[in-house]
Amino acid sequence: MNPAIGVEREREVLDRIERARRRKPVLREDRITMAHGAGGKATHTLVSALFLESFSHPALELLEDQAVVAVNGSRIAITTDSFVVSPLFFPGGNIGDLAINGTVNDLAVSGARPLYLTAGFILEEGFAVADLRRIAESMATAAAAAGVAVVTGDTKVVQRGKVDGCYINTAGVGVMERPVSLGAANVMPGDAVLVSGPIGDHGVSIMLARGELDLACELASDTAPLAGVVDCLFAAVPDIRCMRDATRGGVATILNEIAATAGVAVAVDENAIPVREEVRGACEILGIDPMYAACEGRLVAVVPGGAAQAALDALRSHPLGAGAAVIGSVKADPPGMVLVRTQFGGTRIVDMLVGDPLPRIC
Amino acid sequence: MRFVDEFRNREIAKDLAAQIARLARPGRQYRFMEVCGGHTHTIYKHGIEDYLPANITLVHGPGCPVCVIPMGRVDDAIHIARQPGVIMTCFGDMMRVPGGHGSFLDANAEGADIRMVYSPADALKIARQNPSARMVFMAIGFETTAPSTALTLLAAEREGIENFSVFCNHVTIVPAIKAILDSPDLRLDGFLGPGHVSTVIGCRPYQFIADVFARPVVVAGFEPLDVLYSVHMLLRQLEEGRCEVENQYARVVPWDGNPKALQVIRRTMELRPHFEWRGLGFISQSALKLRDAYARYDAERIFALPGVRVADPKACQCGEVLKGVLKPWECKVFGTACTPETPIGTCMVSSEGACAAYYNFGRFTRERLQEAVR
Numbered sequence: 001m002n003p004a005i006g007v008e009r010e011r012e013v014l015d016r017i018e019r020a021r022r023r024k025p026v027l028r029e030d031r032i033t034m035a036h037g038a039g040g041k042a043t044h045t046l047v048s049a050l051f052l053e054s055f056s057h058p059a060l061e062l063l064e065d066q067a068v069v070a071v072n073g074s075r076i077a078i079t080t081d082s083f084v085v086s087p088l089f090f091p092g093g094n095i096g097d098l099a100i101n102g103t104v105n106d107l108a109v110s111g112a113r114p115l116y117l118t119a120g121f122i123l124e125e126g127f128a129v130a131d132l133r134r135i136a137e138s139m140a141t142a143a144a145a146a147g148v149a150v151v152t153g154d155t156k157v158v159q160r161g162k163v164d165g166c167y168i169n170t171a172g173v174g175v176m177e178r179p180v181s182l183g184a185a186n187v188m189p190g191d192a193v194l195v196s197g198p199i200g201d202h203g204v205s206i207m208l209a210r211g212e213l214d215l216a217c218e219l220a221s222d223t224a225p226l227a228g229v230v231d232c233l234f235a236a237v238p239d240i241r242c243m244r245d246a247t248r249g250g251v252a253t254i255l256n257e258i259a260a261t262a263g264v265a266v267a268v269d270e271n272a273i274p275v276r277e278e279v280r281g282a283c284e285i286l287g288i289d290p291m292y293a294a295c296e297g298r299l300v301a302v303v304p305g306g307a308a309q310a311a312l313d314a315l316r317s318h319p320l321g322a323g324a325a326v327i328g329s330v331k332a333d334p335p336g337m338v339l340v341r342t343q344f345g346g347t348r349i350v351d352m353l354v355g356d357p358l359p360r361i362c
Numbered sequence: 363m364r365f366v367d368e369f370r371n372r373e374i375a376k377d378l379a380a381q382i383a384r385l386a387r388p389g390r391q392y393r394f395m396e397v398c399g400g401h402t403h404t405i406y407k408h409g410i411e412d413y414l415p416a417n418i419t420l421v422h423g424p425g426c427p428v429c430v431i432p433m434g435r436v437d438d439a440i441h442i443a444r445q446p447g448v449i450m451t452c453f454g455d456m457m458r459v460p461g462g463h464g465s466f467l468d469a470n471a472e473g474a475d476i477r478m479v480y481s482p483a484d485a486l487k488i489a490r491q492n493p494s495a496r497m498v499f500m501a502i503g504f505e506t507t508a509p510s511t512a513l514t515l516l517a518a519e520r521e522g523i524e525n526f527s528v529f530c531n532h533v534t535i536v537p538a539i540k541a542i543l544d545s546p547d548l549r550l551d552g553f554l555g556p557g558h559v560s561t562v563i564g565c566r567p568y569q570f571i572a573d574v575f576a577r578p579v580v581v582a583g584f585e586p587l588d589v590l591y592s593v594h595m596l597l598r599q600l601e602e603g604r605c606e607v608e609n610q611y612a613r614v615v616p617w618d619g620n621p622k623a624l625q626v627i628r629r630t631m632e633l634r635p636h637f638e639w640r641g642l643g644f645i646s647q648s649a650l651k652l653r654d655a656y657a658r659y660d661a662e663r664i665f666a667l668p669g670v671r672v673a674d675p676k677a678c679q680c681g682e683v684l685k686g687v688l689k690p691w692e693c694k695v696f697g698t699a700c701t702p703e704t705p706i707g708t709c710m711v712s713s714e715g716a717c718a719a720y721y722n723f724g725r726f727t728r729e730r731l732q733e734a735v736r
Contacts, residue, residue, distance in 0.1 A: 031472060
């Protein structure tokens with residue numbers, strides 16, 4: 001084939017694919033599979049094609065980690081999250097502090113001050129009370145550290161085997177005290193992308209804690225409340241475009257959501273992404289990209305390009321942001337894509353996760 | 363990270379790229395096939411093509427074990443998994459491979475118990491922990507993974523574990539390469555030999571490629587510099603008019619392979635008369651089954667399998683892609699009807715599949731990608 005014709009044909013095919021990608025997702029499966037809970041493409045399809053259809057509302061359609069709604073002149077942020085992590089106890093934390101920090105962080109990254117949380121417990125018949133007490137105490141400690149209170153709750157017990165020990169749902173409300181409206185839609189070419197610390201600690205810790213891989217290392221989950229880090233960042237950069245906490249699906253998923261929503265390209269330098277040696281090593285062995293590994297105490301922030309250094313200094317001024325880094329920038333083309341300059345010096349796409357490398361990490 | 367970063371060094375890569383550019387004759391098109399899916403993955407993950415001149419094309423071969431499993435075998439596996447008391451285990455990549463009636467993930471949603479393991483030894487552990495269950499390990503892969511299946515069989519025999527069996531889908535690499543070389547539309551100038559397989563079988567079995575088909579072979583490692591250096595070695599052979607089997611991956615691959623690994627394969631398994639490969643059709647003596655002495659561990663003999671051959675979907679051109687006749691994007695359904703989330707063909711499933719690798723990592727013209735990350 002004439003090379004010039006080949007390039008032209010490849011371009012046509014790629015355009016056709018982009019059109020196909022922009023089509024509204026269709027839920028094809030008859031039953032829920034584990035992929036629908038993995039936070040990747042199948043989850044997005046499920047949410048868009050099923051839940052959004054049922055619960056159509058402008059606040060929901062933004063698909064942020066929380067909704068910001070007006071109540072009697074005040075702006076309130078509201079969110080909810082369920083926790084089914086296995087094992088319940090792992091280096092660096094347990095399901096209890098995870099359940100508090102997860103909801104606190106979903107509120108904090110909207111710019112809200114987290115205030116009150118709810119806690120719902122679904123317990124398995126036979127679950128040890130001592131374990132439940134440890135979990136509750138961790139929740140109390142985490143809530144105090146984050147400056148929030150658990151003010152209402154619910155308890156259900158089901159027969160042995162119907163759940164795996166203990167599942168927790170938390171919901172939370174916070175108040176928007178700053179006149180800001182963060183969101184992926186604000187992101188524009190020229191912006192800078194930061195992470196607040198090394199990525200993947202939580203996902204890899206959980207994987208190792210399960211003991212199935214016979215790998216051992218000194219690594220703990222990064223579960224932590226991010227409200228303090230967010231305050232530092234706002235003090236230095238009031239015009240933050242968008243923040244997300246990089247939980248299930250990792251930094252790669254967050255960046256893909258931002259790129260798709262804002263219609264921009266996010267270009268990342270692999271060498272700039274902070275990853276601990278332990279995490280890199282485990283990911284290398286398991287064939288997982290650290291960019292997909294979950295964090296529970298790290299945020300991704302997009303700020304105007306000129307504010308990148310100020311944002312970096314602000315993040316690093318807080319103990320939970322000490323390992324922060326500028327990892328990339330926002331470009332105009334190709335829209336909706338996340339691209340990486342690899343450690344090796346080549347280029348590749350980082351798409352949203354397909355399939356589920358590791359279920360039940362949070 | 364030691365033993366990894368050294369093989370991803372940008373400065374050495376630039377130097378090698380300059381040497382490659384000098385060796386490649388302008389006006390000539392070079393097409394090298396990397397046989398192994400592990401190479402395909404490495405090429406895209408690290409963006410190796412950015413270092414190659416435009417007249418060198420890497421063609422992605424059939425060496426992805428998931429990609430060559432025909433749909434009928436997936437259906438057979440699901441049939442086994444649906445039998446009462448069966449726990450099936452497999453490598454993670456198999457979970458999403460579509461059969462005639464859905465994938466393992468779908469089968470699980472309908473009540474089957476198919477679990478992902480990293481090693482057949484883990485499957486045996488599950489058998490020990492669940493003595494009342496019938497544990498079936500779906501074994502896939504080339505000679506790379508066959509020794510670990512063989513060792514697990516020997517362990518099961520030694521320990522007298524009777525609730526463990528293997529659904530054997532191991533395949534052998536040489537007949538597949540031969541099928542590609544025999545195909546009339548072949549346009550390849552050389553091969554990057556499969557490094558992992560060669561740790562077991564060594565480099566000798568590729569001699570016929572050089573002797574009979576007059577194509578150079580370089581057995582290649584899996585880090586990006588390994589791949590670049592192997593391309594360089596292929597070009598040098600062509601330039602110097604040589605046609606040989608060379609070993610770039612000598613730090614891991616002994617010329618004669620691993621006799622102990624070959625021995626345990628031979629002890630537990632034998633060649634099938636023929637086996638169907640997805641996209642390539644039936645290839646004689648291209649797969650392994652358990653020997654009669656291990657019949658009690660052979661899921662194919664324990665369970666009555668439907669064994670129905672399922673034709674590949676009409677639109678699917680996996681065969682042409684596996685043979686290197688079509689590039690992934692040239693397939694009619696690539697990226698529209700067939701995507702990683704809803705694969706029609708197996709090349710779109712595993713991250714080592716040519717189509718999935720291209721879709722996930724490379725799906726833009728190089729110029730546009732390079733412009734964006736500049």
